[in-house]
Amino acid sequence: MKTQATVSQPAAAPGSPLVQVSGALFGIILLILAAAWLAKRFGMGVKGAGSRGLKVSAATTLGPRERVVIVDVEDARLVLGVTSAQITLLHTLPPALSVPDSGETKIAASDFQSLMKSMLKRSGRS
Secondary structure (H helix, E strand, O other): OOOOOOOOOOOOOOOOHHHHHHHHHHHHHHHHHHHHHHHHHOOOOOOOOOOOOOEEEEEEEOOOOOEEEEEEOOOOEEEEEEOOOOEEEEEEEOOOOOOOOHHHHHHHHHHHHHHHHHHHHHHOOO
16 A cells, blocks of 8 residues: 655744734734824824915816816915916906805705795696
8 A cells, every 4th residue: 555645835834034024014004004094084184284375166177187276365266277287377256255154044945945846836746
């Protein structure tokens, strides 16, 4: 009878340098991901450090790399044409009006709701 000897490759020993380096690399990657998640969660990221006084209030895409953007500046609103190569001032608008109070918003919402109900009743849908 012939006996066959099985040859197995030695597994990495728990104390081998390969296991230690892999474990350290995995730990560092987990630490970086956890730090990024915490920074995003608690808002520690850079929030436009150089853009104080600037706010993009509206934007629309015109093509794959072209956009029209309305930027609120301290004393004016700028309509800008933005491409991959340049930014062009298209028009200057007066400063935006202040945001309405919540009471005015509720009144406008109820007016809209009553208007929609009346339009639906007129068309015979409700």
